[in-house]
Amino acid sequence: MPSVVRWTAWSAALVFVMLLSRSLVVQPDNVSLIAPSSGLALVWLASARDRRELVVDIVLVTLITVVVLALTNGTAMQVVLSVLFPLQPLAVIYVLRHWTPHLWGAGGRRAMGTMADFGLVLLAMVVGVLAYSVLRTALGELLIPEETLRLALGRTTRSIAAMATIGVGGLLLGGWLAEHRDQGRPAFNRPNPADLGQALGATAATAVIFGFGFVLHPETPTTFMLTLTIVWVAVRFNPVVTAAACLLTGAAGVWFTILDVGPIAAIDDPVSQAAVAQVFVVVLMVLGMTISLSRRQVLSTVAMLQESEAILAIRAEELDMVMAHLDDGVAIIEEGGRVLHANQALLTAFGSREAQPLERVAEPGEEKGQAYHPDGRPLADAENPLHRALAGEVIEAEEIHHTDEFGVFRVLECSAFQVPHAEGAPKRVMIVLRDITTASNYRESLVSFAGTVAHDLNNPLSVIDGWAEALEERLSESDETDAVAAAPMVQHIRVGVDQMRAFISDLLAHAVARDQSLKCEPVSLTTLVKHIVATRDRPQSGGEIVAGELVDVWADRVLVRQVLDNLIGNAFKYIAPDTVPRVVVEAEPAEKGMARVQVRDNGIGVPLDQRDAIFEDFHRATGADYQGTGLGLAICRRIVQRHGGTIRVTGNPDGVGSCFEFTLPMTPDAFTAANT
Numbered sequence: 001m002p003s004v005v006r007w008t009a010w011s012a013a014l015v016f017v018m019l020l021s022r023s024l025v026v027q028p029d030n031v032s033l034i035a036p037s038s039g040l041a042l043v044w045l046a047s048a049r050d051r052r053e054l055v056v057d058i059v060l061v062t063l064i065t066v067v068v069l070a071l072t073n074g075t076a077m078q079v080v081l082s083v084l085f086p087l088q089p090l091a092v093i094y095v096l097r098h099w100t101p102h103l104w105g106a107g108g109r110r111a112m113g114t115m116a117d118f119g120l121v122l123l124a125m126v127v128g129v130l131a132y133s134v135l136r137t138a139l140g141e142l143l144i145p146e147e148t149l150r151l152a153l154g155r156t157t158r159s160i161a162a163m164a165t166i167g168v169g170g171l172l173l174g175g176w177l178a179e180h181r182d183q184g185r186p187a188f189n190r191p192n193p194a195d196l197g198q199a200l201g202a203t204a205a206t207a208v209i210f211g212f213g214f215v216l217h218p219e220t221p222t223t224f225m226l227t228l229t230i231v232w233v234a235v236r237f238n239p240v241v242t243a244a245a246c247l248l249t250g251a252a253g254v255w256f257t258i259l260d261v262g263p264i265a266a267i268d269d270p271v272s273q274a275a276v277a278q279v280f281v282v283v284l285m286v287l288g289m290t291i292s293l294s295r296r297q298v299l300s301t302v303a304m305l306q307e308s309e310a311i312l313a314i315r316a317e318e319l320d321m322v323m324a325h326l327d328d329g330v331a332i333i334e335e336g337g338r339v340l341h342a343n344q345a346l347l348t349a350f351g352s353r354e355a356q357p358l359e360r361v362a363e364p365g366e367e368k369g370q371a372y373h374p375d376g377r378p379l380a381d382a383e384n385p386l387h388r389a390l391a392g393e394v395i396e397a398e399e400i401h402h403t404d405e406f407g408v409f410r411v412l413e414c415s416a417f418q419v420p421h422a423e424g425a426p427k428r429v430m431i432v433l434r435d436i437t438t439a440s441n442y443r444e445s446l447v448s449f450a451g452t453v454a455h456d457l458n459n460p461l462s463v464i465d466g467w468a469e470a471l472e473e474r475l476s477e478s479d480e481t482d483a484v485a486a487a488p489m490v491q492h493i494r495v496g497v498d499q500m501r502a503f504i505s506d507l508l509a510h511a512v513a514r515d516q517s518l519k520c521e522p523v524s525l526t527t528l529v530k531h532i533v534a535t536r537d538r539p540q541s542g543g544e545i546v547a548g549e550l551v552d553v554w555a556d557r558v559l560v561r562q563v564l565d566n567l568i569g570n571a572f573k574y575i576a577p578d579t580v581p582r583v584v585v586e587a588e589p590a591e592k593g594m595a596r597v598q599v600r601d602n603g604i605g606v607p608l609d610q611r612d613a614i615f616e617d618f619h620r621a622t623g624a625d626y627q628g629t630g631l632g633l634a635i636c637r638r639i640v641q642r643h644g645g646t647i648r649v650t651g652n653p654d655g656v657g658s659c660f661e662f663t664l665p666m667t668p669d670a671f672t673a674a675n676t
Helices: 003-023 037-046 051-071 076-084 087-099 115-143 149-183 193-216 223-236 239-258 270-324 385-390 437-476 481-515 525-535 557-573 632-642 668-674
Strands: 329-334 339-342 370-372 395-403 409-419 428-435 520-524 544-547 552-556 582-589 594-601 647-651 658-665
Touching (some): 003 051, 037 149, 051 076, 087 149, 149 239, 149 270, 193 223, 193 239, 385 409, 385 428, 409 437, 437 481, 520 525, 552 557, 552 668, 557 582, 557 632, 632 647, 632 658
Antiparallel strands (some): 329 428, 370 395, 395 409, 409 428, 594 658, 647 658
């Protein structure tokens, strides 16, 4: 709409309502039954599209107010003070922009859509009107002798009533139109026959109530029945239609009162009559908007719930499809043994039999197949993953050997943990079973094969070594030149044999470190280091192993000993000539339940650019002067990582050499957290 047309239309509307209001002033109290100009001015200023339009709007509102008041027998001081009138809607808009900036009229483009919006708008109107009224009343008391507090109170209540009716309706309509314009939708659709019938019915009911309660029998208390028609409209139609119905019904009631017809007109006191008329209109608007906005919120919530249910239904179907095609058996079991869900793999025992219903699992003491530890010990009831998970423990990939009621033996990898449940409801546990029988057999075959290969490779090496040793002894006892020349050759043979034997041993250790199941238990690092000190071979120059402060860890005892033995062995091997090896082993608690272990040596150290690469398979950072397979540190890293830890190497803070630092879990919970 062009600005000129807009200003003309708003000016005409404001002139009309102000003249109407002034024509209804009751003398000598100077009380008007209605004062719609406050609400209309609010909507006018709120509709300004930019700062320039707002400035012109304020000027026009001021001029119209002054001129109308001067032409309708307002006193000189009333005309002067009317210059302040635009401050009232501006105060309300200021508060709205701070409390509800998303709404139309307060800087946003949305209509009131919730009870929270409606409540804040009403409160902003009350605050803005009161702020203006305090200023206007204070100046009136000073400049107008006939001004009374009673008149000021009446003026304030009329302004609040106008704001709460015309102001609310205008802001709601403006936001409604802006929303639909932004979305490219028509603001009002053609009513369907059902809606048209409902509207006609509500209109007819309202007309009957007015005719009976205002015209025929104004002495009977039937006016309250108008609230029923407002409830009817609010329950059936949107907030804009409801606001229109409230305004029209309230206007009809005020019009009958102006014509001196109806129960409100029977009130003798003009101030009381005006107050009751205003309360009547406000109550209708508040009631209608409360019901309509609440209904809209409920319908919006229901629509969101229906949409969420549809999405959840699709997700549930997708999840069922995924679960049905999983090779792992998955079940959700309630405390007491009731099976809430079991997928196809579990119902068919991993596809080895026909699907059968699974209503519950065996209680402690019931025999329904037998489970064992990997070492052959029967699995006690207290060790059952289901019962442990119900107690709050998280089980991750625990190996169990199981023979079912049909005599079928399986090696299972079991994980179990609690899942959310309603407050007061029985606990629920999800169990995931993976059939690793084939993999276990393959692993055992592989380990057996590796052991056989290692044995078969070591046998000829032992023969070669034995004969080379005998030859070396025979040649060393001979004084012939050829014998003296041959002795170093034999020594090279034996060195090669030693290297090959070490390589084969490292290959076997590497395979075991990667594939062997962890058997975690409390491990005392103090005891392990003492054992290594007592059994470790020292180089010819000797060697010292110092055990500092140590802690206990939750780990596989054999593999952790292998890590420490490898690191200490490297410290003895990679040492500068004429240097006595010295190794310090210390451990302390670290963050997240882990232990930080340090092995410091006085060896040749690791070059800075090699400190990451030395943990790779077959990588060697030293030259030909130091023999090795390049697998020792790779084995260490593999073992540490399988425990959820990390390993690195830095320079020795005590001086020359290296510091190998790795972490291990100190408790089962830390082990679980580090491996998830």
